Amino acid sequence: MADAVVVTGIGVISPLNPEGDRERFWASLCAGETGVRQIRSFDASAYPYRVAAEVSREVLREAGAETDPVLRMAGAAFQLALDHAGIRADGSDPRRAGVIVGTVLGGTVSGERYLRAKRADDGEVAKGLEQYPLRTIAAFLARKAGFSGPVLTVSTACASGTDAIGIGYRKIASGSADLIVAGGVDAICEFSFSGFCALKVLTPDTVRPFSRNRRGLALGEGAAFLVLERETTAARRGAALLGRIAGYATRSDAAHLTAPHREGRGLAAAAIAALRDGGCRPEEIEYVSAHGTGTLYNDWMETKAIKTALGEHARAVPISSVKAALGHPFGAAGAMEAAVCLLAIRDGIVPPTANFEEADPECDLDFVPNVARRVSVRTALSVSAGFGGQNAALLIRGGA
Amino acid sequence: MTPPVRVSGIGIAASPDDRTRVAVSPGSRLSAALSTLPQGGSPVRLFHPIEEMAFLAAYDALSLAGVALPVGGEGIGIALGVEEGIDGIKARYYQGVLSDGPLGASPMAFPLTAPNTIAARISILLDLRGESLTVCGGSLSGAQAIGLAMEALREGRSVGVLAGGATSVEPEFLDALCRVGRPDGGPPRGGACLLLLEPQASAGKVDGMAELIGYGEGFGRDEISDAVQGCLEDAGLSPGQISSVRVASVQDSRLLPEALRRVGANAPIARSPASNLYSASFPAAVAEAATQAANGTPGPVLVVGTDCLAGASAALVRGGGRR
Numbered sequence: 146m147a148d149a150v151v152v153t154g155i156g157v158i159s160p161l162n163p164e165g166d167r168e169r170f171w172a173s174l175c176a177g178e179t180g181v182r183q184i185r186s187f188d189a190s191a192y193p194y195r196v197a198a199e200v201s202r203e204v205l206r207e208a209g210a211e212t213d214p215v216l217r218m219a220g221a222a223f224q225l226a227l228d229h230a231g232i233r234a235d236g237s238d239p240r241r242a243g244v245i246v247g248t249v250l251g252g253t254v255s256g257e258r259y260l261r262a263k264r265a266d267d268g269e270v271a272k273g274l275e276q277y278p279l280r281t282i283a284a285f286l287a288r289k290a291g292f293s294g295p296v297l298t299v300s301t302a303c304a305s306g307t308d309a310i311g312i313g314y315r316k317i318a319s320g321s322a323d324l325i326v327a328g329g330v331d332a333i334c335e336f337s338f339s340g341f342c343a344l345k346v347l348t349p350d351t352v353r354p355f356s357r358n359r360r361g362l363a364l365g366e367g368a369a370f371l372v373l374e375r376e377t378t379a380a381r382r383g384a385a386l387l388g389r390i391a392g393y394a395t396r397s398d399a400a401h402l403t404a405p406h407r408e409g410r411g412l413a414a415a416a417i418a419a420l421r422d423g424g425c426r427p428e429e430i431e432y433v434s435a436h437g438t439g440t441l442y443n444d445w446m447e448t449k450a451i452k453t454a455l456g457e458h459a460r461a462v463p464i465s466s467v468k469a470a471l472g473h474p475f476g477a478a479g480a481m482e483a484a485v486c487l488l489a490i491r492d493g494i495v496p497p498t499a500n501f502e503e504a505d506p507e508c509d510l511d512f513v514p515n516v517a518r519r520v521s522v523r524t525a526l527s528v529s530a531g532f533g534g535q536n537a538a539l540l541i542r543g544g545a
Numbered sequence: 546m547t548p549p550v551r552v553s554g555i556g557i558a559a560s561p562d563d564r565t566r567v568a569v570s571p572g573s574r575l576s577a578a579l580s581t582l583p584q585g586g587s588p589v590r591l592f593h594p595i596e597e598m599a600f601l602a603a604y605d606a607l608s609l610a611g612v613a614l615p616v617g618g619e620g621i622g623i624a625l626g627v628e629e630g631i632d633g634i635k636a637r638y639y640q641g642v643l644s645d646g647p648l649g650a651s652p653m654a655f656p657l658t659a660p661n662t663i664a665a666r667i668s669i670l671l672d673l674r675g676e677s678l679t680v681c682g683g684s685l686s687g688a689q690a691i692g693l694a695m696e697a698l699r700e701g702r703s704v705g706v707l708a709g710g711a712t713s714v715e716p717e718f719l720d721a722l723c724r725v726g727r728p729d730g731g732p733p734r735g736g737a738c739l740l741l742l743e744p745q746a747s748a749g750k751v752d753g754m755a756e757l758i759g760y761g762e763g764f765g766r767d768e769i770s771d772a773v774q775g776c777l778e779d780a781g782l783s784p785g786q787i788s789s790v791r792v793a794s795v796q797d798s799r800l801l802p803e804a805l806r807r808v809g810a811n812a813p814i815a816r817s818p819a820s821n822l823y824s825a826s827f828p829a830a831v832a833e834a835a836t837q838a839a840n841g842t843p844g845p846v847l848v849v850g851t852d853c854l855a856g857a858s859a860a861l862v863r864g865g866g867r868r
Binding site: 193239319403411414 | 619622627629635638639640642649651652655656660661662664671673675677678680693696763764765766768771854856
């Protein structure tokens with residue numbers, strides 16, 4: 146690889162920072178705050194579970210009530226990332242600039258609206274339906290920025306955001322592009338909530354990753370994007386370097402549609418391959434951002450996978466999950482967690498696993514319970530896993 | 546110019562109409578394929594035509610290439626393009642919720658509403674533990690999957706990738722989506738097309754297959770000419786070397802001749818009979834070009850497709866022995 150792939154901008158919209166204040170996002174995570182509350186975006190009273198981490202609809206509505214929430218959140222986070230990087234609309238060759246979006250649901254809120262209207266025999270059923278296809282988001286963002294290079298939509302369940310950044314990294318590393326804005330977005334809707342209720346994987350109260358008394362995940366939502374650039378291009382325009390994407394890999398469990406492989410086979414393989422891609426020894430990892438959903442099997446599996454990937458070093462490295470704070474924002478999860486790694490590297494502090502109450506003998510690693518910790522982090526690993534046996538890992542290094 | 550990628554196997558399964566199961570009866574091609582796989586004694590149940598077609602296409606592509614099944618190990622991955630193929634599943638799942646509230650939410654149907662489920666099902670049945678990516682680019686979904694697969698092979702990350710697309714055309718969303726912008730291509734058809742792509746250096750297991758020698762993408766105003774230009778640069782060819790153009794799916798077919806003229810290409814244009822396969826249209830057009838190339842038709846053939854939202858893609862295919 147001739148030229149490093151650097152990160153020059155971060156944009157995040159989450160339940161903790163609905164208006165996009167990046168430092169508020171980071172400070173809230175480090176303070177152990179949580180955005181998991183009673184659901185307000187739709188009537189969940191008929192469901193046995195009623196909590197999720199939502200982005201304030203009051204804030205989102207300012208962008209227009211007819212606009213699908215994924216477009217509102219993606220548009221805002223995308224622009225924040227470009228602004229942070231100091232990218233101007235006319236500043237780069239549009240053919241060398243692209244957008245890669247990870248999403249599971251896309252504009253499903255618009256799809257729901259269509260199906261409800263169709264059922265009610267509303268004459269204007271197709272109104273707003275153009276926002277439904279998953280690829281609408283990437284097209285919307287690329288047009289907004291005037292990019293005409295790679296424009297892709299990745300949908301690999303809960304690993305979508307990680308895969309989007311990984312593919313963006315590869316596009317730049319291979320010379321296919323000079324600038325890629327990559328990340329993920331998803332919005333809470335009754336469609337997904339009802340499905341996860343039916344699968345009985347939701348928590349009735351709080352999310353407690355890796356804690357023995359964990360009871361499940363909470364849905365989350367939001368958007369996160371990173372501006373990725375070739376190092377020489379970024380240096381030429383004097384951009385501040387926030388870190389480097391140094392390795393990436395994806396692997397399939399090939400085991401089950403909805404349950405992870407019990408030994409974490411695919412996740413371990415992805416992490417090992419990402420380390421290899423970045424020429425990194427396990428001992429160099431100083432922080433792991435875990436997938437940490439707070440479900441029984443994910444957290445067991447993930448503990449085993451980290452042990453397999455990092456060997457004895459797994460017991461020495463701080464590991465945390467931010468899903469107690471953010472819920473599980475599906476396509477945005479991996480992108481938010483990549484942003485967490487970059488901010489941890491910047492400040493030398495790792496956010497805690499909030500709501501940690503009781504050690505689980507099967508999850509016997511250092512999960513940074515409840516209190517943020519000062520740690521010099523030069524190299525971090527961010528791992529994601531999802532339905533269908535999807536697994537992905539990003540290796541993130543400091544910018545210096 | 547970057548190294549070519551070998552097309553080692555081709556699998557195509559198409560549905561004659563929107564709801565026909567490929568073949569679920571005992572003794573069918575699908576049943577025969579499934580019966581060859583060790584599943585721990587439990588019968589395999591596929592729930593939707595798109596799963597059946599995609600599995601069958603994957604099985605055929607690997608079998609044609611002489612790959613022992615199930616595969617095992619991390620060497621072979623999958624890159625699959627899926628978008629509108631799951632719309633019907635999503636619609637019917639949510640209609641259950643609208644009708645019966647929480648009790649109408651099927652835990653069996655819900656996992657199938659995620660686009661990556663199709664690739665996951667193939668990975669599970671054929672034990673593919675390598676890279677697994679699902680892309681959603683409308684009619685270009687399969688094209689983008691081929692592009693990602695070519696990158697993985699050229700960079701040495703995989704020894705083989707099953708790449709292509711799958712679609713199942715159902716009326717729930719399609720009628721309305723046609724009103725807000727859909728590529729043309731005639732009456733829609735469900736189907737799947739997967740290609741086993743391998744690095745050129747490891748080729749030789751099967752005679753007579755073709756090579757993918759270039760791939761390009763474009764987005765926005767000049768998307769078709771950008772995609773073709775990028776493809777030619779990737780292949781290290783000049784526009785005059787294109788022998789013919791095969792159209793996978795094009796939003797506005799009047800734009801194509803003009804875009805080709807702009808890059809200096811003047812080859813005859815023909816529409817692929819598979820252009821109405823949406824996500825599978827581009828891989829199917831590549832498969833047609835590969836089959837023709839393997840049968841000695843002069844190459845290289847340029848395959849072009851567009852989508853109203855995802856832009857344009859182009860790929861160059863030529864016979865395996867040509868340099």
